[in-house]
Amino acid sequence: MASVLVASAAMAAPAPKVPPVDQALMRDMVKTLASDALEGRGPSTAVEPKVLDAIIARFKQAGLQPGNKGGWLQDVPTVEVTASNVSPLVVTGGAQPLTFTRGKDFVAGSYRITPKTDVRDSELVFVGYGVNAPELGWNDYAGVDVKGKTVVILVNDPDYETATEDGPFKGRRMTYYGRWTYKFEEAARQGAKAALIVHDTFPAAYGWNVVESSWAGAQYFVQTPNDGMDQTEANGWVQKPVAEAIFAAAGQNLAQLTAAAKQKGFKAVPLGLKVSFSFDNAIRRSVSHNVIGILPGKTRPDEYVLYTAHWDHLGHCQADAKGDDICNGAVDNATGVAALAALAKMNRAAGPAQRSEVFLAVTLEESGLLGSEYYARNPIYPLAKTVGGVNMDALSPYGPTRDVQVTGGDKSELTAILQRVEREMGLAETPEDHAERGHYYRSDHFSMAKRGVPMFAVGRGTDLVVGGKAAGDAASEDYTNNRYHQPSDEYSDSWDFSGMAQEVELYYRLGRALADSTVWPNWHPGDEFRAIRDRSLAEAGVKTK
Structure with missing residues (x-):
């Protein structure tokens, strides 16, 4: 029977040494995935194989191993x-x-x-x-x-x-x-x-x-x-x-x-x-695909930490005034998939973690979280043995910030890990904007969370190091109003990847804290996902507090 440390005690361990974030890798991957040649990464379209090949090639370069019984892909049958x-x-x-x-x-x-x-x-x-x-x-x-x-x-x-x-x-x-x-x-x-x-x-x-x-x-x-x-x-x-x-x-x-x-x-x-x-x-029935890579753990390879990001976007969409009808999805979410590859390279450079780390690029997020939902229903690695994870969706092409914004609030013992990492990085925590809108339940981490797996849903805030909150809020509003789900969400050589590198470092520290510890985080008592986590941990032979 596995033992469990409370999160606060586990977080007293020394902070991990953080390998550098490969910004060139991220830039190349975003530029490739958001190119017109990949036509907005529409799932189950003629271009999907090219998208999958591009992701797999970067996963291989980053040092990942195929994550599905020797293969890279998981079929996702949809209707x-x-x-x-x-x-x-x-x-x-x-x-x-x-x-x-x-x-x-x-x-x-x-x-x-x-x-x-x-x-x-x-x-x-x-x-x-x-x-x-x-x-x-x-x-x-x-x-x-x-x-x-x-x-x-x-x-x-x-x-x-x-x-x-x-x-x-x-x-x-x-x-x-x-x-x-x-x-x-x-x-x-x-x-x-x-x-x-x-x-x-x-x-x-x-x-x-x-x-x-x-x-x-x-x-x-x-x-x-x-x-x-x-x-x-x-x-x-x-x-x-x-x-x-x-x-x-x-x-x-x-x-x-x-x-x-x-x-x-x-x-x-x-x-x-x-x-x-x-x-x-x-x-109409069709099949799309999730891409799965893994870095096996050193001492507890049958325990898993999950990194997720969706690779799909809208494909061809309503044309803009210039006649451009490709919704490239550069920010949403070529950046998240690039972060997966960068994290894989960082973890490979740091050497094997105690637990296995799974890197999952899911499909059909834009159609209702279907790729992550299919994985959660048909997990390659048992959810009862999945310690927790980090989801990445839309890293903004602006500079570093002074703050972190948490989606969903303080729902689980992951909060103790986040608070330690915030101190390590000198970051403040900003309350979530519009908590009444339920954003925690609207991205891929939710497919795992509702089955009991605690998932981080965090990212940079809007208090930019250069320009402050006013500049950050203006940039966020500009993206929402003028680029989100539009053909104008395109890659630019002028993008500043230093902010994304800061965010990837945050994700590395969060995930590695789980992967190198014996912690099995749980949801707080009274949380809607606590009961199912208790059951899954019991099935896995893990003692809870």
Whole structure:
């Protein structure tokens, strides 16, 4: 049975010697991956083999070994589903039928791979925030049978209006229970036929236009042996005024029931109405690939530390005013893949760590974290033996900063490691911007985290050494407004890689601290991922505190 040191004790060990960051390697890799020749790195397109070859070549040069039973690639089978012939959403059982239009009033799709979805006369049940959190003693489904019924769910957490992070669901900071993906997953576990989330701009953190556009085209999923038949038949969103009209037809008041749903012990409310809607599904199957390399550990090679970054981007996209329709994805995320290669070279130069280090360039992040999700469902290295990891997404081409920003807040014992590394590097920690938006649950580390593996999601802040916070905030805003997911996210020879080198050093120190220690970090008590980590560590024979 393996022993465990608490994180604070383990971090008293001397800081590691840090090999230099190969900025030339990173520059060459970003320039290559973001070139027009690779056409924006669209997954499952004719250009994908060229992208994979470029990554594998750099992984080999950095000294990695093939990470999947002697091979570099892991197949990621995916399915694309496009809804068409979407009927109106019709609610009956009130004084008169209510009819709502797709796009303007509601959106819907199916996680099931089936040519036709038909929800017919399904009873509507309001289940508050749709949360089942045993560790918090909170279950919005307690005492109600929703099998075969359509649940109506509020977005975000019950205490999202709290200005601070106090409260069972961390107040203003969104938890996993507030994410719309969780709500659909829990509805399926409860046996619901369909699930409809009530959109409200502030708790959702985006307007209806985002929902409408996101659900208008093809939806992408990881292929499963049962073609998603364990999921609800349909999932969707309704505008808040639509929900208000439905509740009024049931003789209920949405605002009053919303207030009730914020209280522990809330009981689900059958609305006495039925809903019907249908649509056809066009289905296309394809295969993309994750790239996996490894540096075997010296004394505990069957324990693993994970470094992740997504290689995919949007491929050809909407053309700009100059007619350029290639979304090159230089920052997002050629920089992260370049960081993987640089980290591999640094770790190889430092010599084998005590634990094995796995370098995973995943596909289909832009389509819903599908590459990391597939790996997490089908891990090459057991998640119960994966100590923790570092995810890297979009390193900015600006100079070094004085601060580090943490996504997700203080969720786990990884915080003790981060705080030590911050001291070593002379960096301050800056609070996360817009903690209410749940960014921790929107990048590849989340696929591992929700299965119990603690993952760092950190990066440089915006307090630039040259120019301060004003310059850093301006640069960040410029990228978000003028480059993010646009053809203008391109590599430039004028880029300053010294800031990225600082960030890679941060990642090296974090990962190496895990790889050279006997620590098995856990989530803090009460965190939504604590229970599953406890179970996985028990399976691995690891004693927890």
